[in-house]
Amino acid sequence: RKEVEQDPGPFNVPEGATVAFNCTYSNSASQSFFWYRQDCRKEPKLLMSVYSSGNEDGRFTAQLNRASQYISLLIRDSKLSDSATYLCVVNPFSGAGSYQLTFGKGTKLSVIP
Amino acid sequence: DAGVIQSPRHEVTEMGQEVTLRCKPISGHDYLFWYRQTMMRGLELLIYFNNNVPIDDSGMPEDRFSAKMPNASFSTLKIQPSEPRDSAVYFCASSLSQSGVWTSYNSPLHFGNGTRLTVT
Numbered sequence: 589r590k591e592v593e594q595d596p597g598p599f600n601v602p603e604g605a606t607v608a609f610n611c612t613y614s615n616s617a618s619q620s621f622f623w624y625r626q627d628c629r630k631e632p633k634l635l636m637s638v639y640s641s642g643n644e645d646g647r648f649t650a651q652l653n654r655a656s657q658y659i660s661l662l663i664r665d666s667k668l669s670d671s672a673t674y675l676c677v678v679n680p681f682s683g684a685g686s687y688q689l690t691f692g693k694g695t696k697l698s699v700i701p
Numbered sequence: 702d703a704g705v706i707q708s709p710r711h712e713v714t715e716m717g718q719e720v721t722l723r724c725k726p727i728s729g730h731d732y733l734f735w736y737r738q739t740m741m742r743g744l745e746l747l748i749y750f751n752n753n754v755p756i757d758d759s760g761m762p763e764d765r766f767s768a769k770m771p772n773a774s775f776s777t778l779k780i781q782p783s784e785p786r787d788s789a790v791y792f793c794a795s796s797l798s799q800s801g802v803w804t805s806y807n808s809p810l811h812f813g814n815g816t817r818l819t820v821t
Binding site for chain 2: 619620622630631632633634637675679687689691692693694
């Protein structure tokens, strides 16, 4: 089983739609979680961190399910500018420790006019 | 503010040639990472430095790859000799620890815009 797995997509959704991505991770000891966004031919950028209690940032909601070892990203009211690849990232550590961020291969989202 | 700067943006070279990729991290950042991204394998960590010292190079694929960080504002990744399977986008990223302690949530990565390497 791969360490971090994502549905590669593409997800093609109309503007205004709600779309959700899931990501599963194999290391049950993973402690910290993130979503990065990568535009075509650009560098990845941090979209949001994912906390145990779940968190929201505008139209974006991230949730963590430790029992099932998955994290999710929900995008409401999709905009054309949301078109990108979304990378799921996990780390066995949340406190001070060695760096072990593992990136998923990403889920591609295309928002259609 | 200047972000992470990588050069060149694109590199096309023939198999067997030496390739040197360059990175200037964000000023003041004390961690520097080299990643490689391919369609097949996604983003893979090659090596990272803390205060210019290599900490973990277990991701470097083989001895043909080497990385240096002679000072806080410059790092290189060298491939010698290059092979077609090295074709990928190579990203450099930097990060700032909090009071000398790196934690995932407090030290996000800032990526450069990458070097697209093609080895023919």
